[in-house]
Amino acid sequence: MGATGNHLCFDLVEESQKRNPGASICAPEGVGGFKDAAILQDYHVLPQFRNAMAKFMGKVRGDRVRFDPDRIVMVGGAAGAHEIIGFCLVDPDEALLVPTSYYPGYYHYLSRRVGVKLVPIECDSANNFKLRMEDLEAAYEMAKQNNIQVKGLLLTNPSNPSGTILDGDTLRSIAAFTNENNIHLICDDVYSAGKPDYVSIAEIVDEDRKSGGSNSLNLDLIHIVHSLSKDMGFTGLQAGIIYSYSDVLVNCARKFSFFGLVPAQAQHVIGSVLSDEELMVELFLGAKTGIPAEKRRSGGRNVKRFFSLLVSDKNDGTVLFKSCLVSRY
Numbered sequence: 001m002g003a004t005g006n007h008l009c010f011d012l013v014e015e016s017q018k019r020n021p022g023a024s025i026c027a028p029e030g031v032g033g034f035k036d037a038a039i040l041q042d043y044h045v046l047p048q049f050r051n052a053m054a055k056f057m058g059k060v061r062g063d064r065v066r067f068d069p070d071r072i073v074m075v076g077g078a079a080g081a082h083e084i085i086g087f088c089l090v091d092p093d094e095a096l097l098v099p100t101s102y103y104p105g106y107y108h109y110l111s112r113r114v115g116v117k118l119v120p121i122e123c124d125s126a127n128n129f130k131l132r133m134e135d136l137e138a139a140y141e142m143a144k145q146n147n148i149q150v151k152g153l154l155l156t157n158p159s160n161p162s163g164t165i166l167d168g169d170t171l172r173s174i175a176a177f178t179n180e181n182n183i184h185l186i187c188d189d190v191y192s193a194g195k196p197d198y199v200s201i202a203e204i205v206d207e208d209r210k211s212g213g214s215n216s217l218n219l220d221l222i223h224i225v226h227s228l229s230k231d232m233g234f235t236g237l238q239a240g241i242i243y244s245y246s247d248v249l250v251n252c253a254r255k256f257s258f259f260g261l262v263p264a265q266a267q268h269v270i271g272s273v274l275s276d277e278e279l280m281v282e283l284f285l286g287a288k289t290g291i292p293a294e295k296r297r298s299g300g301r302n303v304k305r306f307f308s309l310l311v312s313d314k315n316d317g318t319v320l321f322k323s324c325l326v327s328r329y
Contacts, residue, residue, distance in 0.1 A: 007233045016272075016279040023272030025265055033268055044254070045074045046264060048271035053241060056274040057202075057226060060193040065202045073242040073253040074267070076260030078190050078227035079109050081240040084256040085223060086114035088249055089184055094149045095119045096186070097139055099131045103160045103188075119143050119150065129162040131155070133173050140181065152184030152221075153177075158191045158198060168199045175204050179217045186223050193231040200224075205245065219245035228270065237266045 022029040044050070050069040057067045075081050090096065092115030098106060099121045110116040121139040123129040136153070143150050153174065158165045166174070178185040187201040201222060208217045226241040228234040239262055242253050273279065 009233055012279055012282055013232070013273060016276045017269075019278070020272050020276060023269050025268060045262070046267045046271060048275075049074065049267040052271040052274035056280070057241075057243070059280060060231070061198075061200045061202065065200065065206045067202065067243060071243055071245070071250055073244070073250060073257055074262055075240045075242060075253070075257045076262060077229065077235075077238040077240040078188070078225055079105065079240070080238075080257075080260040081225045081227070081242045082106065082109040082186075082188070083113050084253050084260075085186060085225070085242060085249075086110045086116050087256060088252045089186075090114065090116045090151045093117060094151045095143060097121055097136070097143070097150060097153045099123050099129070099135075099155065099159075101129060101161060102154075103156060106154065117148060118154075119148060129159060129164050131166065131170065131174070133170075133177065136174065136177060150181075150183055152186055154186045154188065155201075156188040156191075157201075160191060165198055168204065171199060171201055171204050172207075175201065175208075175217055175222070178221060182218070182221070184221045184223065186225065188225045190225065190227050190230045192226070202243075220248065221246070223249060232273070234270065237270060238262060239266065239270055 017023055021027045022033070025031060025034045047069070050072045053072055053074075054067040054069040058065060073081075073084075075084055086096075086109070090110075095117035096110065096119070098118050100123050102118075102120070106118060111118055119139060121131065121135050123131055123135060140150060155166070155174070157171075175185060185201065189200060192198050192200060201224065205217065205219060205222060222245050224241075224243040226243065228237065228239045238260075242249075244250050244253065
């Protein structure tokens with residue numbers, strides 16, 4: 001129960017591999033890529049992977065925003081991504097604000113490994129644990145009164161474990177707050193592909209760039225974490241992503257990634273899978289492109305009825321969040 005992943009898509013991924021046998025350097029069609037996979041990888045990883053990942057991240061956000069492959073840093077899973085961001089941005093005994101309830105792994109990745117303090121922002125179950133600006137401001141002020149140096153805000157959107165999604169207006173207010181107080185905004189987007197109505201912080205950044213106003217955001221303070229463990233069930237491939245608008249963080253994270261580089265063969269396979277347009281539409285994008293839920297397989301051949309019964313069309317996706325509030329029972 002502690003390791004969430006979309007295990008319903010493997011039949012579709014296997015079909016993709018059959019359509020694209022060159023994805024494996026062990027197959028005759030892919031043996032030409034053996035040399036690229038065998039030699040020592042630099043920090044920038046395989047271009048095929050970075051390009052496919054940038055395109056994929058845009059697609060799961062409805063192609064409303066584009067991502068620059070050169071800003072993608074590949075590391076050993078989302079856990080490794082958080083650890084590296086912690087090392088790059090936060091000194092020991094400095095803090096990150098985290099809305100409750102939050103993923104307990106953050107304590108292991110950030111507090112135990114890096115020495116980061118996690119300062120909780122109390123979110124009310126009556127509001128479905130959605131972060132309110134007054135709660136964020138109160139937690140920040142309390143931390144300052146306690147002489148805690150707050151370096152950033154860590155958001156999981158959609159939230160784990162509540163499944164709550166932050167709307168665009170809330171994200172704009174949060175970005176304005178972190179910008180005004182000169183603290184980092186770290187958005188953990190690992191569940192983004194499973195929520196059609198999800199709004200990414202990247203969309204808020206894109207809006208800000210186009211507006212060109214005097215109150216533009218300091219993009220050096222905004223960073224995104226992504227992985228393929230939840231979307232694709234590729235937990236064993238340990239493909240974590242840091243996407244940052246800060247050149248300094250990108251350069252620093254690339255150097256840290258030396259300690260957790262993903263094997264080139266895994267990069268080769270992932271790049272091939274993410275480049276398969278047929279697979280992407282069949283697996284995720286029906287809900288985002290208007291294809292009716294009953295006409296797609298929702299991540300597996302035999303689970304269409306399961307998803308249509310338990311997940312509303314509005315919230316259809318690859319992850320099912322179940323409310324466990326005592327008041328509901």
